[in-house]
Amino acid sequence: MLFSKSYRFLTPLFIVMTTLVIIACSSDKFVPDGQYLLDKVELRSDRKDVNSSLLMQYVRQKGNSRWFSLFKIPLGTYAMAGQDTTKWINRTLRRMGEEPVLYDSVQARLSAEDLTVAMQNMGYMNATVDVDKKVKGKKLTLNYQLHPGDPYIIDQFNYDIEDSIIGKVLASHLNTDTKPPRQFTVTSLDDERKRLTHILNDSGFYRFHKDFIYYTADSTQGKQHVNVTLHLMKYVEHSEAEPTLHPRYIINNVNFIPADSTGFHLRKSVLEDNTLIEKGKYFSATDLQKTYNNFSRLGAVRYTNINFRELPRYDSLVIGKSFGYTTSSTHYLDADIQVSNNKPNTISFQPEGTNTAGDLGAAAVLSYQNRNLFRGSEHLSLEFRAAFEAIKGLEGYKNSDYEEYSVQAHLQFPRFLAPFVSKNFKRKSSATSEVSVGWNLQNRPEFHRRVFSSAWKYHWLDPNRHLTYDFDLLNLSYVYMPWISETFKHDYLDNATTRNAILRYNYQDLFILRTGFGLNYSWANQAFRAKVELAGNVLNGLSGIFNFKKNSEGKRTLFNIAYAQYAKFDFDYTKVLRFDERNALALHGGFGIAIPYGNSTVLPFEKRYFSGGANSVRGWSVRELGPGKFKGVDGRIDFINQTGDMKLDLNAEYRTHLFWKLDAAAFIDAGNIWTLRDYEDQPGGQFRFKDFYNQIAVAYGLGLRLNFDYFILRFDGGMKAINPAYTSAEEHYVLWHPNLKRDFTFHFAVGLPF
Structure with missing residues (x-):
């Protein structure tokens, strides 16, 4: 009974989808006599080294789209419509659905020709394609049987360069025949044309383009073996x-x-x-593009336009003599750089709704931006924020209001600022520098908290390698607790029965001085992120020199304030496998570990890991899961203790497009957090290699997404499958004993989870 009750909400959805699938299977009324519904298209290759799935793009006609690559729901929706298009319900169903794809023999023949050409471009010059049709009733399955044959191999690759000056420029860049024979492909030959054209465009040859290069091939040396010659012609201004x-x-x-x-x-x-x-420098296309890139990074610049004017031949000869150039091929260009200014100052006001302290409240943010502070495109941003919440249900405290005030200032320089760095390096670097300072004031009924922060950071891009880097040279946070109520001290900090080392540590004054380095790689449907953060080492070194005092807990202090010391490492990888234009599988793995040492035995609360939530294991709400098999205090969620020093996330999400702006996803999540030490207040939370795999939580679920391209609204419903914090077998393997009230969690978020 428990199973049926908990899944009662899925019954209507199951009935609707089943009905639509059945209707899609019986859509014969839209297939005229003598024609067939194109049910499925398959590609099969004789050779294992030819990936037929990559060639699907050359097939001109495919079957109706499928949700999750299985269900033809759009076709089923269309098939529900009647023949009378004067009725609005029929027009609406047709508009929402997808018209049946009828087999077209002309499109099949053209697809076979395109597939043949594609394989020839891959070096299989004798490739052929057979088209097989299987008919069942009014449905047709189309199979393209690919016969690539043996690939052509390049034995010798020669160059024929008619221009003597270009021959000298390219002499050190030409590929020799010392490499082993390689497969003859149109892509590799075109890449060589592009490579040489790029070199010449960077060497002053402003008017050179790849059409001045062509190939000839001699296949008389033997079967499937060719000698290829690259020909580079002289310049021809017109016919x-x-x-x-x-x-x-x-x-x-x-x-x-x-x-x-x-x-x-x-x-x-x-x-x-x-x-x-x-x-005085040769024209360079790369320098031109970098100049555009440099100006695009300047917030004070709206747009840039660069034009080149060729000097008349007589003027070129006169200028050339002054430069010492007298060759007939030398010409001169004037570069005109037109720069349009951006609006320098903006002021904005934004109201917000808040839930910081557990109850609804309001906040207001006033922002000011100056994009050209010192006439060097320095970007200054100032943000003033005020928030207020009336806290309910809090007893034993004089005040019941939550107030927060903060000011943040960021000043970004569009260049690399550092001593002992050459001007040439600064010009060629794409780095930006940023200094920031902030002050945050929080007044709660239980305590007052002040946080001062400041940082000096660098950020730079390497677009050629698809990399971005972030380097926090110095990042300082000072947490100051000017007042803690006697009630809070008695109930949580000083009470022997509820005393918590983690809690106490996070309600003390604390210095955090850290450095960090981050790397992001993103290319071809995959992304990798890594970040390393070190804190306290500089202060620890100074402590050894100046013999900093220790507090009552044995921690070294600066100005009588203990400083945090830890090392933190985070790694994250995502790969998206696309099956067609509507369906994809996203795989994600994330691992993080933070090690307190030296002057710290506990991580600062802001640096601790938590699990659950819209971007983690979605069968749990945020901070509900872990660490390990820890069940919370008396089975209740514990905001402080349900944090850890290590985190593991593993996710698989099948994404499909439904219709209009609506997408869907089916997902499986796994992961948890652990502590590195055995803390008394987190029993079962310590990571142990022999036990951790039994403490990995698993969840599954479905999601809907409104995809507006520039942002995504996400609605995910997750169910627990394996719960590491259990008291019975039913609670442990909840996949077989589900309870909707206990095991279901709904999430609303903006953006994809990974």
Whole structure:
């Protein structure tokens, strides 16, 4: 009975989906006589090294879309409509659904031709494709049987460069024949054209493009073996012109032009430092792109336009003599850089709803931004925030209000600021520097808390390697507790029966001085993030030199305030496997560990891990899970104690597009948190290698997402499957003994979970 009651809410959904599947299977009324519904399209290859799934993009006609790659719900919705299109219900169902895909023999023939060409481009020059059809009733399954044959192999790769100057420029960049034979593919040949074109565009050949390069192939040496020659032609200005040496361009003058009458808001030195196009240097396409990139990073600049003007031939010869260039192929360019200014100052006001202290409240945020503080595109942002909540159900305290006030200031420099760094390095670096300072005041009925923070950070990009880096040179937090109520002290901090080491540590004054480094890699449907954070080592070194005093707990102090010391490591990896334009499988793994040592035996509360919630194991609410098999205090959620020093998250989510802006997902989550030490107030929470796999929680569920491209609203419902905090077998393996009230958790969030 428990099983049926807990899953009663799924019955209507199951009935609807089953009905739509049955209707989709009986959509023959929309298939005219003599035609067939294209039920399925398959690709099969004779060779294992030819991935047929990658060739599906060349198939012009595919079957109706499927939810989760299984159910033809859109077709079923369409099939529910009647033939009378004057009725609104029929028009609505057709609009929501998907019209049946009828087999088209012409599209099948064209698809076979496209597949053949695709395999030939991969080097299988003798490839063929057979089209097999299987008909059952009014449904047709189409199978493209791929016969690639043996690939063609390049024995020799030669170069024929007609331009003597280009030949000298490329001499050190040409691939030799010392490499082993490689497969003949159109992609690799085109990549070589692009590579040489890029080198020449960076060496002054402003008008060179890859169409000046072509190939010839000689296959007479043997079956499936070819000799390939790359030909690079001379420059031809137009169809009637004689071939000449390719013109090579040198930058003559660089001119900065304001886009409007207000002139430049930036200092001239800033314009010059962000411009890699320099007088006397050969034209470089890479320098041009980097110049665009540099100006796009400046908040004071709205847009940039760079034009090149070729000097008349006579002027080029005169300038060339002054530079010492007399070759007939040398030409000169003037670069005109037009810069448009952005609005420097903005002020905004934003009201918010809050739930910081457990009850609804209100907050207001006033923000000010200056995008050009010192006329160098320095970005200053100031934020003032005030919040208020009336706390209910809190007894034994004089006041029942929660107040919070904060001010944050950030100043970002669009360049790398550091001593002993050359000007040339700063110009070529894509790094930004940021200094920040903040003050946060919290007044609760139980205590008053003040947090001062300041930081010096660097952020830079490496787009060629798809990497971003973050480096916190110094990050200081000072937590100050000016007042704690006697009631709170008696009930939680001083009471021998409820005394908690973790709780006490987080209600003391504390210094956190840390450094950190983060790396993010994102490319081709996969992302990897890593972050390392070290705290307290600088202060510990100074303590050894200046012999800092110790407090009553034996912790070294600075200005009579203990400092935290720990090392924290976080790793996160996500990969998305796309099956078609509507279906994908997202796999995610995350691991983190933080080790308190030296001057700390407990991590600061802000640095501790928690599990559960919309981005973790979704069968639990945030901070409900762990550590280990810890069940909370008297079976209740414990905000402080349900935190840990180590975290593991494993997630698999099948994502599918439904219709309009609506997507769906089915997911399985696993993970937990653990402590590294055996804390008395967290029994069963310590990580032990021989036990941890038995303490991994598992959840499953379904989700709906409103995908508006620029943001996603997410609604996920998770059910517990394996609960490590149990008192009975039914509680442990809740997959077989589900209870909706106990095991179901609903989540609302913005953005994808990973």
